Amino acid sequence: MIDYTYQLEAYDYHLPPERIAQFPAPERDQARLLMLNAGIAQATHHSFSDIADYLRDSDLLVINTTRVFPARLLGNKETGGKVELFLLHFPRRLGPAQSNPEWMEASATALIKSSKRPKVGSRLFLGDRLHARVDSLAGNGDAEVTLQYKPAEGQGLDELLQEYGQIPLPPYIQRAQGTTPEDGQRYQTRYARQTGSVAAPTAGLHFSDTLLGRIKSKGVQIASIVLHVGYGTFSPVRTDDIRDHRIHREWVEISAQTADLINRTKDSGGRIWAVGTTTVRALECAADNRHQVRPFTGDCDLFIYPGFSFRIVDNLITNFHLPKSSLLFLVSALAGRERILEAYQEAIVHEYRFFSYGDAMAIINRP
The missing domain is CATH 2.40.10.240 (QueA-like)
Structure with a gap:
């Protein structure tokens, strides 16, 4: 008997073309935020800047500091x-x-x-x-x-x-005259440091300096990893059974300092918030059987889809992902396929903006 959970068609949805964001929100932290909270049946609607209200001083926010280069x-x-x-x-x-x-x-x-x-x-x-x-x-x-x-x-x-x-914008963002100077600024996180990506870790695009300052002022610690996003992130899944898909490799670096901070946060009962699917992939790739993160430098080919057992990440800040994509599999593994697709439909009805320059979603598994 075929398990529908692993069928590629189970991750399809119809997105009206006008819902694909062609430009970012005027202000980074004023994008919209759809929140899926494990303690609340219905999704709730917010401004992205509201994310600070859900972070506690015992939490750790983990960001990807890769920088996009003009590829x-x-x-x-x-x-x-x-x-x-x-x-x-x-x-x-x-x-x-x-x-x-x-x-x-x-x-x-x-x-x-x-x-x-x-x-x-x-x-x-x-x-x-x-x-x-x-x-x-x-x-x-x-x-x-x-x-x-x-x-x-x-x-x-x-x-x-x-x-x-030129900065390599995704193929669904149309620029007849090539990328603009604004793209050079906005398709880059405010904390981008290490050059090496051909695509931005787009969940991080929503964090302004003001919002980061507000989060730090609450006593929330911020740790960084590096995952250089490769072109494989745009590769379509061509297998009917998603388990047969061969995931791409991406280069990861997690320092001893970051690993120690993550492990101390978990040991003390704090929550690990990952900013973006790239951060999730890096952290879970470096996790051991004791649910600890080890320092790591090298290629990561971890494929996360429903049934995956998360060892490190509690909550996730992410964008809305393409139909039938490996990133949609990942968020479905964390929140459940049906709930993710229901939330996407609600986002479409409420005219959220999708994909790299679009709005955001927060998945809170540990309220």
């Missing part, structure tokens, strides 16, 4: 045709180019978009001081490339990408 590069092929290079991770620096030590090199995996796929060995011109050589082409569409760049004085690769690249 989308536009340029021309040697033939003159237009080309788009989408870097799937921050390039690995290799050192000076052998042919000209004034130029530096870095390697990366990328997607190449052009009318005709460039050949191995060909060059792409992405700016006066930024080129790329195509080293190999894979059958899945990925390409291995070597970036060749000439930094100005005091400039590194990060700054050069800022000069020539």
